[in-house]
Amino acid sequence: MTTAVLLLISLLVACGDSESSSGTEGEDVPKELTYASTSDAKGLSPIDTNDSVSSNVIVQVYETLFSLNPETMEPEPLLAESYETPDENTWVITLKEGISFHDGTPFNAEAVKYTFEQMKDPDRAAPRASLLEPIDTIEVEDEYTVVLTTKEPYGPMLAALSHSNASIVSPTADQEGDINREPVGTGPFVFENWEEGDQVVLTKNEDYWRDPAQLDKVTFKVVPEYSTAISMLETGDVQFLDAIPSDHISRVESLSNVEVDKQEGTRVSYLTFNVEKEPFNELEFRQAVAYAVDQESYVNQLNGLGSYNESIIGPKVFGYEEEATEYGYDYDPDKATEIIEANGYSDESITMLVANRDNYMKMAEIVQSQLSNVGLDVEIETMEWGAFLDTARAGDYEMTFLGWANSTADGSELLYPNLHSDNIGGSNYTRYNNDEFNQLVEESRITVDQNVRKEKLQEANILAIQDVPWVVMEHGVVTAAYDESVSGLSVDPTGQWSLYPVTRE
Incomplete structure (x- = not known):
């Protein structure tokens, strides 16, 4: 091969590299995160499930009227705007306006009433019906006001309404489909697909009522062996683990690319x-x-x-x-x-x-x-x-x-x-x-x-x-291990976490 031909090949390769680089320059790379769990979700409906594996997905898709402050563990309004208790047995809850479920239907007092009545319906046999058992009646005062009355005063009411199983579901989605397989909530992430035994995939809710999430895609990957999940965390195939078994904590803490939180x-x-x-x-x-x-x-x-x-x-x-x-x-x-x-x-x-x-x-x-x-x-x-x-x-x-x-x-x-x-x-x-x-x-x-x-x-x-x-x-002791590229992740004392504030560098 002559010197001239070699020079021509070199120039073509250089031009190709230059065009490839300029083609991606300035483009936004989707921010994705994969979480590994040793078990698959039991279901994706807050009404019909009651296990931590399912809840990890549910809290990203659905939302509750109140949420626990992760530092004080005191209930604070979320989908609720405010509340008042005119007497010990009455809770008047004013809802935030202008919020829609992922299917485009409105979040309102009727949706709250429907969700809570489904939770209490003995025929549906919701596993956490006990959360709302003290509630006697659920009435819609107007589009954004719901009134809960109890048979007796109910001290843990706001704590109960902060529980993921009290998340508000789309009545339309529940009546026309199966929200245990295809969930529809108001949360920062939208359900995309569930390959049972393999993974659940969520994507960013572009129409979220607050600023959209910073992650574009979240995958809940089933990895039956925790040692395998740790290897995937080390190689970057997984970016987040929680509930670290004691036998594996020393190995996780030794990984140079991983942050570990315990409390x-x-x-x-x-x-x-x-x-x-x-x-x-x-x-x-x-x-x-x-x-x-x-x-x-x-x-x-x-x-x-x-x-x-x-x-x-x-x-x-x-x-x-x-x-x-x-x-x-x-x-x-x-x-x-x-x-x-x-x-x-x-x-x-x-x-x-x-x-x-x-x-x-x-x-x-x-x-x-x-x-x-x-x-x-x-x-x-x-x-x-x-x-x-x-x-x-x-x-x-x-x-x-x-x-x-x-x-x-x-x-x-x-x-x-x-x-x-x-x-x-x-x-x-x-x-x-x-x-x-x-x-x-x-x-x-x-x-x-x-x-x-x-x-x-x-x-x-x-x-x-x-x-x-x-x-x-x-x-x-609650634990979380995550790749150093992840920021904004925190696990509260109950072991729950939200991916809404999380991003990757």
Whole structure:
């Protein structure tokens, strides 16, 4: 090849590179973010779901009348403009005007009324119907004013209306389609598609009632193995993880391109029983298990991502009093063995149903070993997250592990949905029914006097600790790990996060 030909090729290549560069110069590169979850969403309707994986998507698409300030955890207006309480049983809520759902239909008082009536409809069987159970009537005063009346004063009302399950849905979309598969809200992101078992994709709502989000596209990617998700975070295929398992925190913190946030949270994780089955309905059996389980040794393995506390109501939740911790069952395997032998429990063959999530599997393996040490025959049965929720809610289990994020940060909205008999078959997976406990929890809800509420919650909390429907495994620490290109991301103590303020450099 001659020198002249080589020179000509060089000039052509240089020109090609120059044209390619100038073609992209000044163009806006779409800002995209991928979040990795070990499980797929159960559904995308706030009315029809009640799990954290689904909620992560829901809070980007839908909005609530109020939201919790992430620093103070106090409710503040969101879709609501303001509210007043002319008496203890009446809440007059004025809505923001000029807001539309993603399908173009108007957000107004009729939409609020429709959503809340669907939540309360027993035929729909909303898993978090308990949030709105105290509301007696929902009336439209005018296009942008809705009036809620309660049978009794309802102290946690604003906290309940801040919960993601109280998000307002498009009545038209719900009546004409399936919002559990194709959600329609007012939020900063619009649903694009859901490839079940693989990913959910959202795009920026260009017509959002506030300034549009800075991210153009968000992908919720299902990555069943957390170690794989971390590798994807390291390579840049994923930019955001949360709920980091304790076994992986040191690896995540070692990544040079990753920021890690940790803070004390409202979540409680626990071992529970189906108390409608024998011998789990017997206090002596539950006490034996409580004595046999060494929660402190479990927490010590969490690398700082959990705290040991016997109280069901945790330190970051309204209603917590440190005195409650004195009423738990300290680790005493000898006492556990004594109870088991005296009651013949060693003859029982027990199955622990466990969702295939890292934290629950870790709990199950440790507890199985500890229970075996005191003479109980325990096997572990694992199940995929969605199937697990259906099975546990139906009561088709003996013992299991669950968690509650406490998205309202209110003790009444922890004890009522999880342990009050009203919610057996719904959010009360334990199927616990104690009249004295029920009464105390109800009293904590039917007053707006916050000091009285604290007193009633303390009494109810102590009673439940002693009755052992749950063995508290840990109170959680919320975590987030994100690529250094991500800014504006924060996780509040409830573990929730919004991608609305997030951008990428």
